[in-house]
Amino acid sequence: MTSAAPAGSELQAPSSKLDNAAIAERVIAAHPTVAARSSDNGQPYLLVPPAEIVRVATLLRDDAALRFDSLMDLTGWDLSKYPATPPSSDLVVAYFLHSLAHRHHLTVKVQVPREAAEVPTVSGVWAVANYFEREVWDLLGVRFAEHPNLKRIMTPDDWIGHPLRKDYAYPQSYNGVAHLREGQRFEPPPAPKPAAAAPPAAPPAPRPPPPASGGGAAAP
Amino acid sequence: MSSDLAIESAGGERMRINMGPHHPATHGVLRLIVECDGEIVSSATPDHGYLHRSIEKIGECVEWPMFVPYTDRVDYVCAMNANLAYCVAVEKLLATDKTTAVQVPRRAEVIRVIVAELNRISSHLVAVGAMSMDLGAYTPFLHGIAQREGVNDIFEKLCGQRLTYNYITIGGVGFDLHTGAVEEIESFLAQFEKEMIRFNKLITTNTIFRDRCAGIAVISAAEAVAYGLVGPNLRGSGVDWDIRRDEPYGIYGELGVRVPVGQGYAGRTGKVGDCYDRFIVRLLEINESVRLIRAALKLLPPAAEKPADPVGGFQADVAKALRKPPKGEIRVRTEAPRGEMGYVIVSDGTKTPYRVRCRTGSFTACSIFNKLMKGIFLADIVTVIGSFDIVVPEIDR
Amino acid sequence: MTEIIKPGNDEQVFTTTVDEFLAWGKENSLFYLLFATACCGIELMQTGGPRYDVDRLGMIPRATPRQADLMIIAGTITHKMASRVRTLWEQMTEPRWVVSMGSCANSGGPFSKYSYSVLNGVDKYIPVDVYIPGCPPRPEALIDGVMALRERVRKYRTVGIRDKDPHVVQGADCAFGSHPGKASSLELGASSPQGPKA
Ligand code: SF4
Numbered sequence: 050m051t052s053a054a055p056a057g058s059e060l061q062a063p064s065s066k067l068d069n070a071a072i073a074e075r076v077i078a079a080h081p082t083v084a085a086r087s088s089d090n091g092q093p094y095l096l097v098p099p100a101e102i103v104r105v106a107t108l109l110r111d112d113a114a115l116r117f118d119s120l121m122d123l124t125g126w127d128l129s130k131y132p133a134t135p136p137s138s139d140l141v142v143a144y145f146l147h148s149l150a151h152r153h154h155l156t157v158k159v160q161v162p163r164e165a166a167e168v169p170t171v172s173g174v175w176a177v178a179n180y181f182e183r184e185v186w187d188l189l190g191v192r193f194a195e196h197p198n199l200k201r202i203m204t205p206d207d208w209i210g211h212p213l214r215k216d217y218a219y220p221q222s223y224n225g226v227a228h229l230r231e232g233q234r235f236e237p238p239p240a241p242k243p244a245a246a247a248p249p250a251a252p253p254a255p256r257p258p259p260p261a262s263g264g265g266a267a268a269p
Numbered sequence: 270m271s272s273d274l275a276i277e278s279a280g281g282e283r284m285r286i287n288m289g290p291h292h293p294a295t296h297g298v299l300r301l302i303v304e305c306d307g308e309i310v311s312s313a314t315p316d317h318g319y320l321h322r323s324i325e326k327i328g329e330c331v332e333w334p335m336f337v338p339y340t341d342r343v344d345y346v347c348a349m350n351a352n353l354a355y356c357v358a359v360e361k362l363l364a365t366d367k368t369t370a371v372q373v374p375r376r377a378e379v380i381r382v383i384v385a386e387l388n389r390i391s392s393h394l395v396a397v398g399a400m401s402m403d404l405g406a407y408t409p410f411l412h413g414i415a416q417r418e419g420v421n422d423i424f425e426k427l428c429g430q431r432l433t434y435n436y437i438t439i440g441g442v443g444f445d446l447h448t449g450a451v452e453e454i455e456s457f458l459a460q461f462e463k464e465m466i467r468f469n470k471l472i473t474t475n476t477i478f479r480d481r482c483a484g485i486a487v488i489s490a491a492e493a494v495a496y497g498l499v500g501p502n503l504r505g506s507g508v509d510w511d512i513r514r515d516e517p518y519g520i521y522g523e524l525g526v527r528v529p530v531g532q533g534y535a536g537r538t539g540k541v542g543d544c545y546d547r548f549i550v551r552l553l554e555i556n557e558s559v560r561l562i563r564a565a566l567k568l569l570p571p572a573a574e575k576p577a578d579p580v581g582g583f584q585a586d587v588a589k590a591l592r593k594p595p596k597g598e599i600r601v602r603t604e605a606p607r608g609e610m611g612y613v614i615v616s617d618g619t620k621t622p623y624r625v626r627c628r629t630g631s632f633t634a635c636s637i638f639n640k641l642m643k644g645i646f647l648a649d650i651v652t653v654i655g656s657f658d659i660v661v662p663e664i665d666r
Numbered sequence: 667m668t669e670i671i672k673p674g675n676d677e678q679v680f681t682t683t684v685d686e687f688l689a690w691g692k693e694n695s696l697f698y699l700l701f702a703t704a705c706c707g708i709e710l711m712q713t714g715g716p717r718y719d720v721d722r723l724g725m726i727p728r729a730t731p732r733q734a735d736l737m738i739i740a741g742t743i744t745h746k747m748a749s750r751v752r753t754l755w756e757q758m759t760e761p762r763w764v765v766s767m768g769s770c771a772n773s774g775g776p777f778s779k780y781s782y783s784v785l786n787g788v789d790k791y792i793p794v795d796v797y798i799p800g801c802p803p804r805p806e807a808l809i810d811g812v813m814a815l816r817e818r819v820r821k822y823r824t825v826g827i828r829d830k831d832p833h834v835v836q837g838a839d840c841a842f843g844s845h846p847g848k849a850s851s852l853e854l855g856a857s858s859p860q861g862p863k864a
Contacts, residue, residue: 090365090597090616119494121602124613126624131617132596143613145600149494149510156600177497180636188325203321203665204783205746212326212782213624219782223745230773230786290750291701291731298703298747319747320703323781330780338776345705395708414715421712431712432705432802662704 065114066153069093072115080105086158094143094156099168102159106174109146109155117146117155120171123181125189129163130215140166140191140214161191163214170196188213283311288650290319296399296654297661301638305647313642313650315635321665328625333359333591334439336625341433343627344663346395349388349424350605352437353381354627357518358601358612359439359594363587366595371585375570377441378520380583382565383454384427384436386558390461391420392606393551393558393658400548400655401472404481409472416464419457423450439591441584451566458559465555473552482545483535486641486653489542496640497633500608501554502657505531505547512604524564529553544656551658554606592620607631607658631663685823692735692761693724693819696812699734700727701754704741706768706802713805723812731757736815738808739794742770742777743785755792761822765811766794769801776801 067075073085073095083105084096097105109117122145129138137160144157159168170193172179182193183202190211193199201208210217220228289300298319304312324343328336340355341348363369373381398413421431426447428436436443472478488498493506503510507530512518514526531546533539539546596618602611608630615624634657642650669681702710713720714727728734731754743751755762766788769775774786788794795818798811 088597090362090595090599092365092598092600118491120497121609122600122611122613122626122628124626124628126615126626131615131623145611145613149508152515175497176495177633177636180497180633184632201318203318205318212323213329217326217782220745224749226745226748226785226790228745228782228786230778233778233786290747291754297707319744319750320742321744321746321783322704322742322777323783326782327777327780342705342776345708411716414712415717418712418715418717431804432708 065151067114067151068153069155072153072155075112075115076105076108079108092156094158096158096160099159099161102157103169103171103174105157106144106171109157110174114151115148116150117148119147119149120175120177120181121145121147123171123178123185125185125191125213127163127189127213127215128160138163140189142168142185142191144171163190166191167194168192169194170199172196187211190214282306286647288313290316296659299635299654299659299661299664301650303642303647303650308647310642310645310647310650313639315638317635317665319665320661322662324666325625325627328622330621332620333594333622334587336622337438338433338435340627341435342662343666344605344607344610344629344660345432346660347388347392347606348432348434349384349437350392350603351610352434353385353519354601354603354605354610355612355625356437356439357603358599358614359591361601362597362599362614362616363590363594365597365599369590369594371440371587371590373441373519373585374583376445377583379565379569380442380446381437382520382524383562383569384424384434384442386562386565387420387423387454389558389606390555391417393555396606396655396658397468397472397548397551400652400658401478403651403655404478406472406475406478409468412464412468412471416461419461423453423457426450426453438584440587443583445583451569454562454566458562462559465552469552473549479535479545480538481649482548482652482656483538483543484540485544485645485649486656487540487543488637488641492637493542496637498608498637499630499633500604500606501550502547502608502630502634504528505550505656506542507531507546512602512609516602518601518603520565520568523568524561526561527557529557544652547656547658593618602628605630607634607660607663627666629663629666631657631659631661632666634659635664689820689822692822693816695724696736696763696816696819697726697728697734698736698738699731699754699758700729701737702740703743703747704770706740706770709802709805709808710738710740710767713808718805718809720809720812723809723816725812731755732759734758735761736763736765737792738765738767739771739788740767742775743788743791744783745785746783748785748788748791751788752791761819763815763819764788764792764794765796765798765808765815767798767808767811768803769799772797772799 076095077083077085080101082098082101085093086096087093109115125140125142127140139160140163142159142161146155146157161168168191170178170182172182179197180202182196183198183200185191186193186199187201187203188211200206209220222228283304283306286303286305288303290298300316300319302314302316303310322342324339327339337352337355340351344351360371360373363371394413394417398410402410424434425431427450428434428443488506490506490508493503493508498506509528509530511526511528513521514528529550531541531550533541533546534549535543535545594616596616598613598615600611600613602609609628610630611628613626614622617623641653645653712718737755737758739751755764766772770777770784771788774784777784778786785791796811796815798807800807
């Protein structure tokens with residue numbers, strides 16, 4: 050009882066796979082602001098200006114030859130300590146698309162400055178983006194404009210800071226309970242050499258003073 | 270969250286029920302805020318993060334091989350598959366530069382498939398057992414657990430752990446198979462197949478169980494794709510997609526994976542993509558895993574091929590490559606029991622990863638909960654949660 | 667204090683204290699709360715399974731804290747979860763016992779160093795009787811911990827004079843794991859965690 054294609058499902062359509070250059074060409078023809086780039090180890094991607102992302106996403110999903118019907122992953126990272134040329138302190142949001150109809154992939158990236166990290170939401174294009182974007186907002190602090198429910202998803206609502214930013218300061222206490230054990234010292238993670246002077250994203254709000262047993266909590 | 274929903278009294282009063290984070294049927298610490306009108310659910314909002322252990326941040330703090338034990342904890346029900354996903358991703362990253370590319374020994378590749386499929390069996394056993402337990406049948410669960418012990422025994426001899434194995438390493442596996450492992454695995458499979466017949470008699474063909482699952486929470490193929498469902502949940506909706514077959518990694522390409530899909534197995538009342546289909550797809554995948562293990566055992570090269578390895582493990586020498594991996598990024602997807610486990614790895618060329626991102630099946634499965642649970646009975650919520658086989662650390666990481 | 671009296675016929679009569687009698691009953695019916703957060707929970711589940719079968723020790727899982735005597739903290743407790751654990755503990759009836767299973771619940775385990783969200787030891791929120799090390803502890807280790815707990819339950823006095831601080835296992839009599847520090851529920855003070863916000 051294997052792989053009998055269910056009737057009427059066009060998801061099993063015979064593959065008509067496009068390679069990355071062809072996909073890029075097609076997208077750039079419709080949206081000239083999009084640039085085809087490749088990462089330091091030669092992984093191709095499309096760099097899209099933030100304002101264009103919804104239109105590009107809709108095209109990627111709806112164009113008959115592209116048909117990127119699934120958003121396999123949406124994530125982001127902080128470039129501020131990445132040895133990029135030229136150095137930058139931006140945040141990257143990356144969309145990993147896959148087409149079940151044609152069985153091809155695409156990586157789309159958006160780069161936003163960390164002080165005004167805002168990208169329009171694509172949750173209207175792929176429903177699953179709703180969750181992914183909440184996660185990126187929570188952990189990286191990229192705001193998704195017009196998102197239906199942009200709330201923290203992993204950390205508690207009153208958490209301070211966005212942990213996956215490279216300048217994140219570990220909490221000293223939460224809910225009045227110290228983060229570290231008595232006598233435990235905090236060892237800051239091994240810091241790679243900083244590339245660009247990154248201004249702190251959000252001024253850290255005052256925390257309740259740690260209780261006496263707080264140990265020597267020190268922010269990295 | 271549901272607190273901003275207006276409570277309207279349309280012939281009755283809405284009630285808000287807090288389900289979890291401590292609830293035996295939520296498989297851990299998932300919290301659902303359920304609003305219902307009588308017995309009909311009008312909304313169910315999942316609340317996550319009760320097990321958010323910052324594994325992705327830890328990935329930025331520890332060295333490349335040191336992260337492998339943490340992948341065990343991303344999904345402990347199938348820790349081997351979780352190890353495998355990360356190790357394959359790092360190997361692919363190293364392969365983007367000729368100077369750092371590593372060649373995994375052939376025997377290690379075969380062992381990887383064997384242990385991954387064994388772990389898939391034991392993971393699916395927990396899934397189907399726990400689902401039947403949620404529906405009130407405790408005995409099938411015990412049968413599942415008893416069989417899982419068989420897999421655990423094999424793994425314990427193999428690597429010394431019952432749950433968090435840390436066995437698959439970057440470039441190979443930690444140790445060679447122990448003496449007598451092949452016979453042990455074969456005899457386990459033989460008695461396991463018999464036991465599954467008993468299990469199926471007990472629960473799968475049970476009318477009460479089937480009727481409670483049939484036609485509940487039907488997901489169409491297009492919906493499943495839009496909500497990013499993966500793995501058995503996606504295949505339960507009739508989408509024929511399995512990364513092991515369609516984008517093979519390791520030696521899966523040689524094994525010819527057969528992919529079961531949902532077909533409305535519950536019969537008259539069943540629809541493609543209902544809870545029963547997801548349940549059956551898991552059972553069929555167990556059968557397929559048994560077949561794959563047998564096929565892989567045939568491919569196992571003799572132990573004499575074992576390379577002389579400086580660290581005593583059964584793996585390619587990656588120490589030098591991991592001190593200076595190529596700068597850049599990679600995205601790799603593998604098929605874990607709960608669907609795609611994909612890693613996005615960004616490397617800045619140092620001995621610690623710059624960013625490790627793990628995409629898991631349970632996280633996206635939760636995104637469809639609210640939509641799916643509108644209009645079903647309160648008692649069916651546990652059926653739906655059980656049929657998705659969510660594991661909470663996979664959601665929260 | 668228990669004595670066997672032979673009143674003459676074949677019947678045997680025990681005399682004992684009420685306390686000892688109650689403790690004997692409690693010791694042999696440690697109903698535990700079915701509470702698992704993470705990986706250790708799977709081992710807890712397997713301990714309840716057919717091979718290790720803790721039913722034979724009188725341990726039966728209960729779904730609600732109000733029926734449970736024992737809470738086995740199986741798994742990582744995060745900052746977000748901690749106040750819920752406290753709520754659950756408060757809902758259990760006295761006398762209540764807590765076993766902290768696994769490194770995570772003991773001290774944060776593998777996450778204590780680099781994690782921002784994991785509570786480094788559940789004893790910051792609730793008092794713990796027995797700490798079981800391991801990541802995860804084997805079912806045998808869990809059963810060993812439970813046997814040590816039964817020892818404590820046997821010594822517990824309901825109506826007589828109680829231990830001053832019945833909830834701290836001193837390092838010496840805790841052969842299966844070191845005691846990482848005094849239970850610190852008193853530190854909670856004014857900022858004691860609230861129940862779940864609806
Ligand atoms: S102690 Fe280890 S096995 Fe137990 S919950 Fe923590 S990480 Fe998981």
